[in-house]
Amino acid sequence: MSVVASLRRTRGAAPALLLAALALTAAAAASAQEASGGSDAPAPLLHPMFQDHAVLQRGQPLRLYGSAPPGQQVQVEFAGRRARARADNDGRWEARLPALRAGGPHALTARAGERVQRVEDVLVGDVWLCAGQSNMELQVWRALDARAELADAGNDRIRLLTVPKAGAALPQDDFAEPVRWRPVDADAVRDFSAACYFFARELQRSIDVPMGLVSAAWGGSRIQAWTSGAALRAAGGHEDELAALRQYAADPVAAGARWGELWGQWWRGREGAAAGDEPWRADYAPGRDWRPAPPELGPWEQWGVAELAEHDGMVWYRASARLDAAQAAQDAVLVLGPVDETDMTWVNGRGVGSAYDPGGAREYPLPTGLLQAGDNTVVVNALDTYRAGGLGGPASAQYLRLADGSRVPLQGWRYRVESGSDWPPPAPWQSAAGMSTLYNGMIAPLGRYGLRGMLWYQGESNTLEAERYADQLRTLRADWRDRFGEGLPLLVVQLAGYGMPKAHPAESGWAELREAQRRVADEDTGTGLAVTIDIGDRYDLHPPNKQELGRRLARAARHVVYGERLAPSGPVPRSVRREGETVTVAFDDVDGELLAYGAEGPLGFELCGPAPETCRWAQASINGQEVVLRGAPAATRVRYGWADSPLLNMFDGAGLPAGPFETSIDE
Incomplete structure (x- = not known):
């Protein structure tokens, strides 16, 4: 695929609310350091995942790993089992122990020469990786009835570990900050993922074993950031971005220039682009559509x-800085202050940097020789998709910082508004919106820790490219199974409703992405789907009813992971057939009969022709486990719940909703 075609299809991060980072407290860092023997002690032999209060996965060979001097033999002992390994040339070692049943607590000991590390209170049970964006990150203190939930929190058999937020251009062996396992109490669970915690709490009522929960989530993140570079490369379509990312790892300044060229190709190739309209060029002459910006900016x-x-x-x-020859000869850093959300920045027509960091300050080192005596042009394209946006003020916060410590202000700020939603591609090194960045910084550091399954709640930030999401989700699933275990179960949370309902049928990126999630789950027996369309909040991107979400995830796990004979997620369409003037949809996984709450029949069904914008509301009635539709005899498709926030009322006897779907009509 060409550079321009690839960038046209990558339309930037969707609207998102970047939640505050789940930072570890100073006490946690101190405790982790103490566990490893203090700042003057030798580095631990065991990887940081193996420490006090950890949970190891039952029923599979135990993979233990860590670091030691190259060539040194390491002996590990756990629950009466022993194994030996030898550190390789990079100092990495790995040992295997036989599978164990659920139980504990046990002690884990590693020895290498005179060095000994002992880890206490380790349980054996089921370990879950909970990952995604802000709805997975949303903490227990923000969930429904949080005060009571925290007051009642106390379960030594559920252990929690939060992966520190970190993006990286290359896969990392270690976490960005110290981590620790914590048994559930009010303090430990307060800032932990509500979806993940309520899932384990509900599941433990049926599966009575210890639960270990690993939360790795970042608000506003795209699925591409959670997928390894190798998997993205194999999937195709990201060659230019991945090449720029590799360059960024070695030379960020040169990568900024290269990305500026790719960004420019996207700008020139977008729909409605005017020839010669390249505002970043140093010789560009702003027209009357450029107006003076207020001095306070903001x-x-x-x-x-x-x-x-x-x-x-x-x-x-657009602004400028006037330099004399001596100043222009110095190394310099462009200081922009805070920008919300994403910027692409040029100096004298050359790209110097791009970042996605809502409200975060920007500082871009400039390449030697870029500045010149006289006027130097600075151009910033700022993209904001949620609430307040733009350069933080006042204008004095933006300047060139020269090597001698002096500052040269940027003067004459002017601006131009761009209409439309054809948003630019994010730089591949951007943490939450980049390519493999969160995999490198948050998933790779886990090593190959034993897991029972993975929970995935993400997609809001990919709704502008929903047509690609099914392939992206398949790629991530295969990628993570390659790391953590072939066939490892994946539980996907289907996006909840958000936004105002529509009075007429319309196209919807949110609905299209939900359909991608449904189809990917349906094609693989090791993948489950938790339908949440009825527990969203039209006014809040982050619905607080994470308790019900936890119950539905636990139900899906009982079916997909543990083989229980129960419907995993509510009614699902089995077949659609035409019968004269009507269309009949038959459903599977119905507990009892289908029910329509608050009306004589189901709401939200549409009958559609083959082309977009041809859907019409259908009159619907329930007949046992089927729905009969009337209203468009020439229809070729059926849609249900096809909107960002649809109004739906069809459930089964277990109180589970029929989820949104689109399917063709069998003739």
Whole structure:
């Protein structure tokens, strides 16, 4: 695929609320350091995943690993079993012990020469990796009835570990910060993933074994950031981004210039692009559509400009800095202050940096020789997709910092508003929106820790490219199974409803992404789906009812992972057939009969022709475990719940909703 074609298809991060980082407390860091013997003690032999209060996966050979001097033999002992391994040339070692049943607590000991590390209170049970974006990250203190939940929290048989937030251009062996396992109590669970915790709490009522929960989540993240570079490369379509990422790992300044060229190709190739309209060029002459920016800068929604009052999209900024010859000869850093959310920045027509960090400060080192005596042009394209956006003020916060410590202010700020939602591609090194960055910084450091399964709650940030999500989800599933175990179960949370309902049928990226999630789950017996369409919040991207989500995830796990004979996620369409003037949809996985709450029949069914924008509401009635539709005899497709936030009322006897779907009509 060409550079331009690839970038046209990568339309940038979808609207997202980047939650505050789940930082470890100083006490946690101190405890982890103490566990490893203190700052002056030798480095631990065991990987940080193996420490006090850990949970190891039952029923499979135990893979233990860590670091030791190259060539040194390491002996490990756990629950009466022993094994030996020898550190390789990089100092990495791995040993295997036979599978164990659930139980404990046990002690784990590693010895290498005179060095001994002992880990206490280790349980054997089921370990779950909970990953995704802000709805997986959402903490227990933000869930429904949080005060009571925290007051009642106390379960030594559920252990929690939060992976520190970190993006990286290359796979990392170690975590960005110290980690530790913590038994559930009010303090430990308060900032932990609510979805993950309520899942394990519910599951433990049926599967009575210790549970270990590993949370790795980042608000606003795209699925590409959680997928390894090798898997993305094999899937194809990301060659330019991955090449830029490799360059960034070695030379960020040169990578900034290269990404500026790729960004420019996207700009010139977008729909409606005007020839010669390249605002980043040093010789570009701003026209009358460029207006003076207020000296305080700050969020553009607060400028008092009508077209910016609720603007989500791009705004161009342009300023200059005048230097003499001595100043221009110095090394320099461009300081922009905070930017919300994403910027692409040029100096004298050359790309110097790009970042996605809502409200985060930007500082970009400039390549030697880029600055010149006289005027130097600085151009910033700022993209905001949620709430306040733009350059943080005042204008004095933006300047060139020269090697001698002096500052040269940027002057004459002007701006131009861009309309439309054809948003630019994110730089591949951006933490939450990049390519493999979160895999490298948050998944790779886990090593190949034994897991029972994976929970995945993500997709809001990919709704602008929903047509690609099914393949992206398949790629991630195969990628993580390659790391953690072939056939490892995956439980997918289908996106909840968000936004205002529509009065008429319409196309929806959210609905299209839900359909991708449904189809990927349906094609693989090791993948389950938790339908949440009825527990969303039209006013809040982060619905707080994570208790019900936990119950549905646990139900899916009981079916997919533990083989219980129960419907995993509510009614699902089995077949669609035409019968004269009607269309009949037959459902499977119905507990009892189908029910329509609050109306004589189900709401939300559509009959559609083959082309977009041809759907019409259908009159629907329930007949046992079937729904009969009337209204469009020439229809070729049936849709149900096809909207960002559909109004739906069909459930089964267990109170589980029929999830959104689209399917063709059998003739």
